[in-house]
Amino acid sequence: MVFFFFVSHLLLLLRDSKMVLCFCGNVVVVRTSWTSRNPGHRFYTCPKMGSRCGFLGWVDPPMCQRSTVIIPGLLRTMNRYEVEVGQLKMCLLAS
Numbered sequence: 001m002v003f004f005f006f007v008s009h010l011l012l013l014l015r016d017s018k019m020v021l022c023f024c025g026n027v028v029v030v031r032t033s034w035t036s037r038n039p040g041h042r043f044y045t046c047p048k049m050g051s052r053c054g055f056l057g058w059v060d061p062p063m064c065q066r067s068t069v070i071i072p073g074l075l076r077t078m079n080r081y082e083v084e085v086g087q088l089k090m091c092l093l094a095s
């Protein structure tokens with residue numbers, strides 16, 4: 001718990017200076033989560049892909065419950081329409 005508080009406090013201090021370091025000592029990158037639990041939620045993470053650093057800090061405040069239901073639904077609808085548009089384009093090119 002103390003460790004979590006320390007990391008959170010450190011993140012707040014470093015976020016204002018626009019320089020957040022991971023446990024490896026590298027400047028973190030900001031990525032966006034597309035999991036069903038945190039859709040569209042940005043987070044800080046280690047810049048090394050596949051690293052065991054384990055650093056994670058949320059950029060955005062916690063999401064409301066409703067957005068965790070609505071955003072995945074919108075993404076599914078958008079993906080379905082993109083597939084449909086692709087199929088229609090193929091039909092037009094074939095005709």
Ligand SMILES: [Zn+2]
Nearest residue numbers: 022024046053
């Ligand atoms: Zn790291």
